[in-house]
Amino acid sequence: DQQVKQNSPSLSVQEGRISILNCDYTNSMFDYFLWYKKYPAEGPTFLISISSIKDKNEDGRFTVFLNKSAKHLSLHIVPSQPGDSAVYFCAAWGNSNYQLIWGAGTKLIIKP
Amino acid sequence: DTAVSQTPKYLVTQMGNDKSIKCEQNLGHDTMYWYKQDSKKFLKIMFSYNNKELIINETVPNRFSPKSPDKAHLNLHINSLELGDSAVYFCASSQGADEQFFGPGTRLTVL
Numbered sequence: 056d057q058q059v060k061q062n063s064p065s066l067s068v069q070e071g072r073i074s075i076l077n078c079d080y081t082n083s084m085f086d087y088f089l090w091y092k093k094y095p096a097e098g099p100t101f102l103i104s105i106s107s108i109k110d111k112n113e114d115g116r117f118t119v120f121l122n123k124s125a126k127h128l129s130l131h132i133v134p135s136q137p138g139d140s141a142v143y144f145c146a147a148w149g150n151s152n153y154q155l156i157w158g159a160g161t162k163l164i165i166k167p
Numbered sequence: 168d169t170a171v172s173q174t175p176k177y178l179v180t181q182m183g184n185d186k187s188i189k190c191e192q193n194l195g196h197d198t199m200y201w202y203k204q205d206s207k208k209f210l211k212i213m214f215s216y217n218n219k220e221l222i223i224n225e226t227v228p229n230r231f232s233p234k235s236p237d238k239a240h241l242n243l244h245i246n247s248l249e250l251g252d253s254a255v256y257f258c259a260s261s262q263g264a265d266e267q268f269f270g271p272g273t274r275l276t277v278l
Contacts, residue, residue, distance in 0.1 A: 098257050098269030157210040
């Protein structure tokens with residue numbers, strides 16, 4: 056039972072364009088969402104987060120949008136750079152079980 | 168300075184053996200975790216310790232036993248290794264529910 060879903064296993068975007076990574080969740084008790092980035096042979100690194108009381112959080116080229124009614128969040132990267140090529144994981148935190156629930160990841164490929 | 172370190176990075180062993188993976192964090196965090204990344208690339212929580220006390224223990228075979236000698240260390244011992252244990256194991260730490268910091272992973276291959 057996947058509570059956090061990233062339905063696109065991979066995404067290819069031209070350098071300089073906008074990358075949009077999507078994530079859906081099923082549990083309305085989730086109240087904190089995080090995006091992690093992972094390079095091959097390394098552990099995931101934290102990128103950006105958003106609390107359920109907000110609908111947008113921006114940090115430089117990265118913006119996360121949260122639509123609570125649709126139980127959907129998205130990560131926007133603009134402009135996309137070659138170093139952004141990585142696997143991006145969406146994760147959700149629910150106070151009821153004290154653990155992060157992870158999506159399966161989306162592999163982002165930035166083409167030159 | 169490595170924030171979360173794991174040793175070894177690669178581990179190749181025979182079925183039936185017992186092995187340990189060590190994890191150390193120098194961030195002063197109070198919570199540590201073990202994750203397994205399976206062949207489908209899902210990150211699945213295995214264990215979580217808060218101040219040396221076990222707080223999450225997912226449905227993991229009891230051949231897996233975590234040990235936390237102190238707040239900065241969380242080791243994973245695996246008995247009677249099986250082929251299905253082959254995966255990448257990640258250690259992580261956090262301060263409460265804040266973002267988690269991950270180690271580089273240990274790729275375990277059971278032959």
